[in-house]
Amino acid sequence: MFSIGELSKRTGVKVPTIRYYEQMGILSASDRTDGNQRRYSRDELERLAFIKHGRDLGLSISSIRDLIRLNAHPDEPCADADRIARAHLGAVKTRIERLKRLETELERIVSACNGGSIADCNVIKSLSDHTLCSNEH
Amino acid sequence: MFSIGELSKRTGVKVPTIRYYEQMGILSASDRTDGNQRRYSRDELERLAFIKHGRDLGLSISSIRDLIRLNAHPDEPCADADRIARAHLGAVKTRIERLKRLETELERIVSACNGGSIADCNVIKSLSDHTLCSNEH
């Protein structure tokens, strides 16, 4: 059995975050000491690693909750799990596209700085004047 | 003078959001009617457009607040404004990089789905097993 601090060290998830996951209903300690401290089994350590991996990949807690639920029914087809991952992939692609457009825009704004005074600062002008934008956002 | 609804229509910023910006101290109505309704001048319309543009580009409200403060002192050098934009550009580039790595990872996970049952679903397996990752995140 692991204490919450050990779990934290092994997974890299901070202690208050582990408690937060418990509140969110995706990870709970299977045991408590007489003094009310959480004790985790190896299964729970693995589940936390699963959660962390999902979070690192940007999955929401509710998506992770769904995946955990799916995992509990190993006989059902995996279409749902695939759908969750695919939906997330789509969202990631969209975000990349948007950010790339912003990057272009910011490059333009920053490269226009002439080192003068605010009165003729292109950064602020660029932000004020939407018509200068090379693409819509 | 514009009502808050008119301002909203002209800028595409929702009414409660405009009131929120007032709370945040970046935009306040220069006048009120006898019945306590906000009335905005053309200057304030333009400032809201500036705020919206900055938000669309992903600037935080506090960065926008800084830029507005800078804008109020037109004689000072524009290095600070440039620095804010540059810092943001750096953050955007970093986010793009990270997202691209996640994209690769998710592509791998999704493409591995064999349409079977959860028990041997690669989506969940991939998320459980960190060692399968082709790059660290």
Added chain:
DNA sequence: CTAGTCTCTCTAGTAACTAGAGGTTCAAGA
């Protein structure tokens, strides 16, 4: 003058944590 839309303030909820207060428990050394 009235109906219907707009606006007001205030509170609370969202996502995923993080920080802090004030108190208790655990583990290791003397």
Added chain:
DNA sequence: TCTTGAACCTCTAGTTACTAGAGAGACTAG
């Protein structure tokens, strides 16, 4: 066995940028 210091407990509140809703008052067109 006792003590001490780190780790743990619960609870509340703060973060960001909004969004939703309640209940009441204001404005405007016909």
